[in-house]
Amino acid sequence: MLTQEGRASLSDIADLNRLKLELNQLQPVDIGDYVADLPPEQRAIAFRLLNKGQATEVFEYLDQEVREELIGYLHDAQVCQLVEAMRPDDRAELFDELPAGVVRRLIQQLSPVERQATATILGYPEGTAGRVMTTEYVRMRQGLTVSQALSKIRLNDQDKETVYYAYVTDDNRKLVQVVSLRQLVFSLPDALIKDIASDRVLKVRTDTAQEEVAQLMKRYDLLALPVVDREDRLVGIITIDDVIDILEEEATEDIQRLAGVGNGDESSLSRPLEKLRNRLPWLLGIMALYIGASSAIAPFQKTIAAVPVLAVIMPLFSNTGGTVGIQALTVTIRSLGVGEVTPQDTLKILKKELLAGVGAALALGLTMVLLALIWTPPQERWVALVAGFVMAANTLVAVTLGTLLPMGLKRLKLDPALVSGPLVTTMLDTIGFILFLTLITITLRFVSP
Amino acid sequence: MLTQEGRASLSDIADLNRLKLELNQLQPVDIGDYVADLPPEQRAIAFRLLNKGQATEVFEYLDQEVREELIGYLHDAQVCQLVEAMRPDDRAELFDELPAGVVRRLIQQLSPVERQATATILGYPEGTAGRVMTTEYVRMRQGLTVSQALSKIRLNDQDKETVYYAYVTDDNRKLVQVVSLRQLVFSLPDALIKDIASDRVLKVRTDTAQEEVAQLMKRYDLLALPVVDREDRLVGIITIDDVIDILEEEATEDIQRLAGVGNGDESSLSRPLEKLRNRLPWLLGIMALYIGASSAIAPFQKTIAAVPVLAVIMPLFSNTGGTVGIQALTVTIRSLGVGEVTPQDTLKILKKELLAGVGAALALGLTMVLLALIWTPPQERWVALVAGFVMAANTLVAVTLGTLLPMGLKRLKLDPALVSGPLVTTMLDTIGFILFLTLITITLRFVSP
Numbered sequence: 001m002l003t004q005e006g007r008a009s010l011s012d013i014a015d016l017n018r019l020k021l022e023l024n025q026l027q028p029v030d031i032g033d034y035v036a037d038l039p040p041e042q043r044a045i046a047f048r049l050l051n052k053g054q055a056t057e058v059f060e061y062l063d064q065e066v067r068e069e070l071i072g073y074l075h076d077a078q079v080c081q082l083v084e085a086m087r088p089d090d091r092a093e094l095f096d097e098l099p100a101g102v103v104r105r106l107i108q109q110l111s112p113v114e115r116q117a118t119a120t121i122l123g124y125p126e127g128t129a130g131r132v133m134t135t136e137y138v139r140m141r142q143g144l145t146v147s148q149a150l151s152k153i154r155l156n157d158q159d160k161e162t163v164y165y166a167y168v169t170d171d172n173r174k175l176v177q178v179v180s181l182r183q184l185v186f187s188l189p190d191a192l193i194k195d196i197a198s199d200r201v202l203k204v205r206t207d208t209a210q211e212e213v214a215q216l217m218k219r220y221d222l223l224a225l226p227v228v229d230r231e232d233r234l235v236g237i238i239t240i241d242d243v244i245d246i247l248e249e250e251a252t253e254d255i256q257r258l259a260g261v262g263n264g265d266e267s268s269l270s271r272p273l274e275k276l277r278n279r280l281p282w283l284l285g286i287m288a289l290y291i292g293a294s295s296a297i298a299p300f301q302k303t304i305a306a307v308p309v310l311a312v313i314m315p316l317f318s319n320t321g322g323t324v325g326i327q328a329l330t331v332t333i334r335s336l337g338v339g340e341v342t343p344q345d346t347l348k349i350l351k352k353e354l355l356a357g358v359g360a361a362l363a364l365g366l367t368m369v370l371l372a373l374i375w376t377p378p379q380e381r382w383v384a385l386v387a388g389f390v391m392a393a394n395t396l397v398a399v400t401l402g403t404l405l406p407m408g409l410k411r412l413k414l415d416p417a418l419v420s421g422p423l424v425t426t427m428l429d430t431i432g433f434i435l436f437l438t439l440i441t442i443t444l445r446f447v448s449p
Numbered sequence: 450m451l452t453q454e455g456r457a458s459l460s461d462i463a464d465l466n467r468l469k470l471e472l473n474q475l476q477p478v479d480i481g482d483y484v485a486d487l488p489p490e491q492r493a494i495a496f497r498l499l500n501k502g503q504a505t506e507v508f509e510y511l512d513q514e515v516r517e518e519l520i521g522y523l524h525d526a527q528v529c530q531l532v533e534a535m536r537p538d539d540r541a542e543l544f545d546e547l548p549a550g551v552v553r554r555l556i557q558q559l560s561p562v563e564r565q566a567t568a569t570i571l572g573y574p575e576g577t578a579g580r581v582m583t584t585e586y587v588r589m590r591q592g593l594t595v596s597q598a599l600s601k602i603r604l605n606d607q608d609k610e611t612v613y614y615a616y617v618t619d620d621n622r623k624l625v626q627v628v629s630l631r632q633l634v635f636s637l638p639d640a641l642i643k644d645i646a647s648d649r650v651l652k653v654r655t656d657t658a659q660e661e662v663a664q665l666m667k668r669y670d671l672l673a674l675p676v677v678d679r680e681d682r683l684v685g686i687i688t689i690d691d692v693i694d695i696l697e698e699e700a701t702e703d704i705q706r707l708a709g710v711g712n713g714d715e716s717s718l719s720r721p722l723e724k725l726r727n728r729l730p731w732l733l734g735i736m737a738l739y740i741g742a743s744s745a746i747a748p749f750q751k752t753i754a755a756v757p758v759l760a761v762i763m764p765l766f767s768n769t770g771g772t773v774g775i776q777a778l779t780v781t782i783r784s785l786g787v788g789e790v791t792p793q794d795t796l797k798i799l800k801k802e803l804l805a806g807v808g809a810a811l812a813l814g815l816t817m818v819l820l821a822l823i824w825t826p827p828q829e830r831w832v833a834l835v836a837g838f839v840m841a842a843n844t845l846v847a848v849t850l851g852t853l854l855p856m857g858l859k860r861l862k863l864d865p866a867l868v869s870g871p872l873v874t875t876m877l878d879t880i881g882f883i884l885f886l887t888l889i890t891i892t893l894r895f896v897s898p
Contacts, residue, residue, distance in 0.1 A: 027649075029668055154635055163631055164613060181630060182612055186603055200476075219478055221690045223672065240689055241670045247693065251700035252783050255707070259779035259870070260772055268784035268794070272804035279776045279805070280812055286772055287816055290765045291823075298761050298824065311760060312747050316739045318767050318878055323709055323735055323871040327728045330708035334701050335717035345717070355721035356728070363729055367736055374740075375747065421708070421870070422772040429767055 020049040028054060032061035035070075044073035056085040063269075064097045071102070080109045087161060088117035089134040089242070095122060120235065129213050130206030132246065133227045133236030138166040140193060142177065147189035149179075162239050165224050168197050175201060175226055175234040203228050206235060213238055214246040215339045254337050257417035258330060260286075264417070286426050293430040300437040307440065312375050313387055316368060317432040321394040322425030324360060328353055328402025329424055333416050336406060343411040350403050357399035365392030382447060386439050394432040401428070469498040477503060481510035484519075493522035505534040512718075513546045520551070529558045536610060537566035538583040538691070544571060569684065578662050579655030581695065582676045582685030587615040589642060591626065596638035598628075611688050614673050617646050624650060624675055624683040652677050655684060662687055663695040664788045703786050706866035707779060709735075713866070735871050742879040749886040755893065759886075761824050762836055765817060766881040770843040771874030773809060777802055777851025778873055782865050785855060792860040799852050806848035814841030831896060835888050843881040850876070 023031050023046070031050070035043050035058065047070060050058060059067065059082050071079050083091060083106050095103045095118065107115055117135040124130025138157045140149055149166065157163050166184070168177035177197035187196050203226045204213050217225050217240065227236045253264030262278030270278075304310050332349065335341045341349060368391040372384035401424060406416030472480050472495070480499065484492050484507065496519060499507060508516065508531050520528050532540060532555050544552045544567065556564055566584040573579025587606045589598055598615065606612050615633070617626035626646035636645045652675045653662050666674050666689065676685045702713030711727030719727075753759050781798070784790045790798060817840040821833035850873060855865030 027669060150634065158635060163634070181634065185599065185612070185630065185634075186607060218690075218693055220476060223689070240672070241667075244667055244693065244696065247696065248700070248787055251697070251704070252787065255700070255704045255783055256779055258704070258708070259775045261776050261780060266780050268781055268790045268798045269801070270780075272801050272808070275780075275801065275805035276808040279773070280809055282776075283769060283772060283809060283813055284816060286769055287765060287813070287820065290767065290769075291820060293764050294761050294820075294824070297764060301757055301760065304760055305754075305757065308750055308754070311750065311753055312743050315742050315746060315878075315882065316736060318739065319771070319871060319875055320732060320735055320739075322768070322874075323732060324728070326708045326870070327710050327731075330705055331710060331715050331719075331724075332717055334704055338697055338701070341717045349717045352718070352721050352724065356724035359721070359725040360729055360732060364732055364736070367733060371736065371740060371743075375743070421775070422768060425771075425874075426768055429764075433764065 016045075016049065019046070023049060023054075028057035029061045031058045036062060036066045040069050041073065043070050047074070048078075052081065052085065056082055060086060060090050064094075067094065068098065071098075080106065084110055084114055087134055087136065088114065088121055089132060089236075091118050092121040092131065096126075124206050127210050128206060129204045129208040129210065129227045129238060130236070132210055132213070132242050133206075133238050134161050135236045136160050137224075137226075137234075137237040138163055139234065140166050140168055142168050142170070142192075142194035142197075144193045145189065146184055146187045146191045146193065146196065149193055150184055150189075153181075153184075162224050162237070165237070167201075167226050167234055167237070168193060169234055172231075173233040175203060175228050175232060177201060178226070201226065204238075205230070210246045211250050214243045214250070217243045218247070219339070250337060253415075254333055254417045257415070258326070258333065258421045260420040260422040282420060282422055286422050289423075289426045289430070293426075293433060296430070296434050297437065300441060303437060303441045303444065306444065307380060307383060309375050309377070309380060309383060310437070310440065313372050313383070314433065314436070316371060316387070317391065317394070317436065318429055319425065320364060320391065321398045321428035321432045322421075324357070324364075324395050325398035325402040325424040325428045326421045328357075328399045329406060329419065329421065330402075332403050332406045336410055336416050343407050346404070346407045346411075349407075350400070353399050353403045354396070357396050360399070361392040361395040364395055365389065367391075382443065383440065386443060387436065390432060390436045390439060393435065394428060397431060398424075398428050465494075465498065468495070472498060472503075477506035478510045480507045485511060485515045489518050490522065492519050496523070497527075501530065501534065505531055509535060509539050513543075516543065517547065520547075529555065533559055533563055536583055536585065537563070537570055538581060540567050541570040541580065545575075573655050576659050577655060578653045578657040578659060578676045578687060579685070581659055581662070581691050582655075582687050583610050584685045585609050586673075586675075586683075586686040587612055588618055588683065589615050591617050591619070591641075591643035591646075593642045594638065595633055595636045595640045595642065595645065598642055599633055599638075602630075611673050611686070614686070616650075616675050616683055616686070617642060618683055621680075622682040624652060624677050624681060626650060627675070650675065653687075654679070659695045660699050663692045663699070666692045667696070668788070699786060702864075703782055703866045706864070707775070707782065707870045709869040709871040731869060731871055735875050738872075738875045738879070742875075742882060745879070745883050746886065749890060752886060752890045752893065756829060756832060756889065758824050758826070758829060758832060759889065762821050762832070763882065763885070765820060765836070766840065766843070766885065767878055768874065769813060769840065770847045770877035770881045773806070773813075773844050774847035774851040774873040774877050775870045777806075777848045778855060778868060778870065779851075781852050781855045785859055785865050792856050795853070795856045795860075798856075799849070802848050802852045803845070806845050809848070810841035810844040813844055814838065816840075831892065832889065835892060836885065839881060839885045839888060842884065843877060846880060847873075847877050 035046050038046055047055060107118065110118065120135060121131060138153060138160055140152060144152065153163055164181045166179050167175055168179060170176050177194065177199055178201045179193060179197035183196055202216065202220060202222065204216065206227055206229055213225060223240045224237045226234055227238060229235050256264040256266060260282035266275060266278050365388040369384045369388035372387045373381065376383050405419045409418055410416045484495050487495055496504060556567065559567065569584060570580060587602060587609055589601060593601065602612055613630045615628050616624055617628060619625050626643065626648055627650045628642060628646035632645055651665065651669060653665065655676055655678055662674060672689045673686045675683055676687060678684050705713040705715060709731035711730065715724060715727050814837040818833045818837035821836045822830065825832050854868045858867055859865045
């Protein structure tokens with residue numbers, strides 16, 4: 001690892017040479033971390049110490065914010081070299097985030113081949129297979145023998161992102177077979193590709209959703225998956241490292257949406273303004289919902305005045321129903337997210353959840369009765385029974401909502417995590433309060449005539 | 450896909466033959482789904498239609514529950530064959546979950562080599578590299594040439610889980626280099642392995658935590674990672690498909706713990722009793738915490754009686770502070786989980802969170818004042834100001850706790866997701882209530898002497 005002195009030394013030529021040697025010992029991703037930790041004006045200096053191949057790789061590992069700043073500090077020619085050498089999918093991702101003016105200038109300076117590859121990828125909507133694929137892959141014709149195929153790979157495909165699968169196409173570039181490098185290595189040199197390659201090729205269309213791609217590759221343990229257009233022509237492949245990123249993105253989205261964090265792509269390192277934009281809408285939404293709750297409680301002020309112990313018992317409802325709902329919601333959303341269940345399983349799952357819910361309802365209801373008895377004076381013991389009943393009923397409502405809401409959204413082909421946790425908690429708290437106060441008010445008429 | 454008739458036909462021999470043909474068209478994971486959907490007593494019939502290789506693969510894809518039932522329906526000899534043919538890591542996972550008596554019987558019937566491999570893996574604690582690795586990998590000596598290495602792989606390693614990396618060891622089985630199949634294919638046949646292989650071998654120890662393994666492989670885009678013992682001797686490798694499972698497990702754990710769901714490994718399909726065991730402790734914990742809150746509120750009954758509008762305003766506090774806390778908590782835990790930040794970044798992150806928090810505090814405090822003014826009578830307008838102040842203060846406390854609690858746990862090498870969402874919500878609600886009632890009580894002394 002680089003020493004602290006290494007970091008302080010970017011103004012001295014002897015030190016620069018030493019730093020260059022040290023950087024050469026590191027993996028690109030580690031150099032990236034080193035560069036990102038430097039003050040912005042020193043990043044370009046460190047970056048110029050890298051050779052061309054290194055620079056491209058390191059650049060691909062940098063955060064978007066750091067990349068943008070770095071581009072500002074580098075000469076135009078350097079930036080063009082970097083961008084030209086990037087893989088088409090990474091380049092498309094970069095362009096996606098740079099200001100439109102910069103992108104236009106950079107695209108004009110790309111070679112025709114690279115410009116075409118980038119344009120192809122940028123032509124597909126975000127979140128689809130077309131947008132995350134790379135257009136660099138190993139392609140071959142059926143007529144080759146194994147030894148011809150291996151020679152072809154040695155000659156042409158040294159720079160491909162993966163050479164572990166070769167895709168066999170016909171004269172119209174239609175994808176017909178797939179063969180792994182493993183199969184090539186284990187086959188006789190004279191065998192024909194068309195005889196050893198597999199006809200059952202798993203593939204996706206350019207408009208397939210990226211989650212679906214990731215689930216497929218996970219399910220079938222694939223290292224790469226081909227992407228075809230509407231005419232079944234091969235246009236790109238998606239590799240396993242992209243799948244890991246997609247699965248992490250999707251998990252982050254689920255976890256953050258459940259917590260009421262906007263788009264679900266926030267990081268601890270996001271800018272404060274972005275954090276505020278992500279989070280404030282749900283917070284104000286909750287307060288708005290509570291206007292409803294408060295307005296609903298206002299008419300019961302007479303009831304509260306008649307039975308003052310209610311003010312002490314009511315906090316016991318807070319959060320409990322909401323938490324039951326969030327537990328069911330979270331388990332359902334995650335099981336949908338990892339592909340364990342589908343909306344077809346709704347009834348089976350609801351049954352399991354309700355069985356567990358009845359257990360929880362009994363335990364929580366009973367606890368509520370016991371706790372409420374601590375504060376209720378002898379003539380108001382019945383209040384504890386009502387509180388227990390409301391707690392149990394609210395638990396069952398919570399489990400049902402927590403299961404059915406995400407399943408319903410999924411069936412409508414919407415994101416199940418759109419029902420955020422705060423929404424469910426707020427709903428259930430409100431239902432609990434109102435149910436409790438209503439039942440108490442009704443019972444009061446019979447108890448104290 | 451299999452037709453509905455295919456499913457109904459397991460009693461007729463002609464149909465069985467047809468089913469066998471149909472099953473042969475499917476991928477093992479799809480056959481697994483088909484078998485799992487059958488009634489338990491028919492699963493063994495369908496399973497016996499598969500050839501030996503297929504049966505092993507399909508078995509590895511079945512859920513634990515289905516596997517256990519299936520083992521009950523199969524003959525002993527069949528079960529032994531299946532278990533003998535499994536990969537050592539998958540076999541260890543199966544044994545982990547079967548009743549101890551069954552495992553003892555099965556282990557006795559394994560061949561010495563397979564018994565040894567299984568015992569090795571089962572000897573490492575759950576959640577470590579040793580437990581998830583496979584003991585089947587490609588190993589070679591430094592002295593070989595590329596063409597000798599390729600011949601060796603063709604002869605000996607056809608059945609290895611991956612042949613895309615070969616690990617080079619010295620006479621003491623110490624790991625010294627690594628070479629990829631890609632490098633072998635692109636090198637001259639006479640080149641020496643020791644010249645083309647890389648000396649900088651990323652590796653982990655058997656006791657490295659599985660999350661750390663997954664983060665490393667993700668960071669360096671590896672398809673496999675070698676595992677060594679304390680003496681640096683190679684004992685196994687971990688492959689990318691295991692990493693995907695680990696990352697999903699860890700994400701599930703984070704998301705469920707945040708929601709207050711026990712161990713964080715629940716599925717929608719888990720048994721109701723397991724669900725109840727996972728969820729009830731946090732629910733009862735929340736109620737226990739609210740005994741504290743209720744007891745703290747009880748002394749303020751006089752204040753509430755003096756200013757009845759408090760009962761209407763107080764629900765507006767519910768959940769808002771808690772949600773602010775959960776938002777910060779979730780973003781922090783997720784950023785730690787994907788390895789974006791470490792406890793060293795605590796101050797940097799707290800600054801960003803507090804900047805966003807000040808914005809949220811102003812917006813929420815102001816909204817609170819406006820909403821509270823709706824219900825407060827003219828002589829109690831000051832209550833709205835106090836409510837707004839408490840809301841703003843609570844927001845800042847929430848952001849701070851949501852950031853510092855998980856960072857602190859991580860620094861203590863504990864799971865940051867141990868601070869569950871319900872705990873934070875409950876704490877913040879309570880802090881909000883008590884702060885509000887205390888300030889109101891104090892102000893009352895000055896306002897109405």
